[in-house]
Each structure stands twice: as structure tokens, then as C-alpha cells.
Amino acid sequence: MKKLAGILIMAMVIVLATTSAFAVTNLTQSASVTIASVLSIEFATTTDSTFGSGTIPWTSITPDSTVVTPTGHVTSKPDIGLICKYNGAGNWYAKVNLATTTLTGKLSRYISQPTNRNTSTATNGTVTGLDAWTVIPALATTVYASGTNDSLNTPLGTFIGVNFALDPTGLATGSTYTGTITYTITTTP
């Protein structure tokens, strides 16, 4: 009788011990994030521009005008489109220049107000010579300074449409001329 009583008591003690506490553990992990700096310029495709990234031609000009648009120019889209992207602080600037030995002062550009591709609305940046034919110089010169609504414009960037015109007066007949237009995005005014 005594032995039985002793065994019973032990069993009861064991049960109570296993249900008296709830274990809680925490596991933490640190997250680190690095955002790459973005300052880039790329050509729009021929969906949004006439010539994309290709050569711009003036073919078989009979120069009886001072404003000759490229061969194949259409009015429904710009000759070329620049997509400028930046995610830093401050403004960015788009610059254009023409490298040539024979066409100095002969090539002009026409730029209307750009579009923020993230919002599909006009930017509030500043176009130098907005909606006017402006001669492209030999030195890189600002054509657009970003505004408050497109200085930080990732992921889709700002679209700048550019049209070109040639003044062929004084160019020799039966000749072919070439040049290179350079577009630059920079944070330097």
C-alpha cells in the first residue's frame, strides 16, 4: 500500500513540471541595402523617334532653302529621342555638340519641352532655346537643365525629343559631308 502511494505521487509531479512554462525565442537578421548611382543616357527606339540610334541622312539635297530637314523626317515624332536618367541629388544637364570640320554653323536643333516618362507629363526643367531652331555648337552646350519634377527620374527617365535641320548654303555641289553629334548627360552645369 505504501509503495503504490509513492509511485502515484511521482507521476503527478512529472506532469506538472512539463506544462508550467512557454518557451519564446527570437531570431533576427540584419538587412543592408545599397542603391547604385544612376546617371545614364540612351536613345529612344524607332517607336518613339524616326532615326533611333542610327545615322541621320540628308540625301541628294538641292539647296534652295536654308532649313532642310533630314531625309525621312516626319512630323509625328522627333528625329531622335534621348532618355536621360538620374537618381542623385541636385540637377542634371543634357548637352549637345557637333564635331565637324566642314559643317560648322550649318546644323541646328529644335527641342520642345521634355516629358517625364514616369508620369507622362511635361517636365518643368529648362530648355535652352525652347521651340526654336538653334545652331549646334562645336563645344558641348547645355540644351536642357532638369527641373524639380524630373531631377530624380528613375526608373523611366526623362524623354527629350530632338529635331534637326541643315542650312546647305555655301556647301559645294556634288560633295558629301559628315559629322558626329554628341549628347551628354552630366551633373555639371
Add this chain to the structure above:
Amino acid sequence: MFKERQLSFKSDRDMSRKILFLLIALTFITTSISAIDTSKTTNITIAIENAFSMEFYTDQNVVYRDIVPFTNVDPSKSIVYPDGRAEFDGKSDVGVVCKSNAGTLWYFKIHAITNPPLTADKLQYYISQPYDRNTGAQADGTITQSPKWYPFSSTPTSVFTAGFHDMSNLPFGTLITINFALNPSGLNAGQAYSAAVVYTMTTAP
């Protein structure tokens, strides 16, 4: 008295609650756009063709273009002018713009093709110093004859020789204005006559 026993738990029993916090590391895609390209270039090519052309010109003082009419001519007169015209009215009958970027000497010639009794010499022309349309001043070329009435020839006759600025005169060219007159003597009343005036721009003297 209880002996101590090592107690162990298996996760699948879960007789007590376990709370495990796991912070999932945030991953940002940082490589979709890389700041590599800061400039792009476009090549341009331009081919200039030779320009050597003529075209008719009209404005408020240049009256006719393709046809110069002499209607209801009085055959008793020795000279008549086209319809609506009078001598010294400050206007011209026809204007021809000559354009060239060849940089070489060119000549402007005229002649008339007629059918008798209307002969070429019954038609007359009057040409004064042409104008450089790029500057608005008189052209630096030379008219062959002093300004007065001359009968047409039936073969091309030079009436103007280009000057230095005429040789490359784009984009607007050199404007030559011509007046016409008709000597109707010998023409039959009640008859209609026609003639063709031919203008030639050429580098051949």
C-alpha cells in the same frame, strides 16, 4: 524526492508555443540600370546635289506666268502691250528666277517660236537690270543690251550674263523680269495667233 532528469523537447511536439521571428532580408535589384553611359553619339551624312534651275516668279508687280495675253488687238497700232498693261506702269509681264550653286558662269537666253504671219520679230521684249533676291539689290551680272525694246529672234539669244554673286545665288536666285510688246501690223483681223517664248539658262555662251 525527485531526481532531476534531463528534459528534451522535439519541435514536432510543440507542446509549448514557439515564436520565431525571421526578418527576411530586403533585396533590392541594384543592377537593372547602371550608371555607365553618360554620352551617346549620332553620325550625320549630307550629300549636296548640283542646283541649276529656272522657275516662273509672280508677285503684285509681276503680272503673268505661263501665258501672256494680247486680246482684242487693234491692228491699226504699231505697238500694243499685253492685256491690262501700259508702258511705265511700274510692273513687269513675266519674271524668271534663275538659281545655281555651281559657281560657274551662266547665260540667260530667250527666243520665240511663231507661225506666219506672226513672225518672231513682231514680238518684242524689254529687259532691265535683274535683281539678286538674296540681297534685294540689283544683280552683279550684265545685261547684253541696254534697256530698250528689241525684237525677238527665232534662235536663242543671250540677254544676261551672270555676275560673281549670280554664279552661286542660292537659296533665292536671280530674278529677271521681261516685258512684251506686239507689232500687230500684217496680222489679220478676227484671227487668233499664238507663239511660244522660250527661256534658256545655260553655261554655254
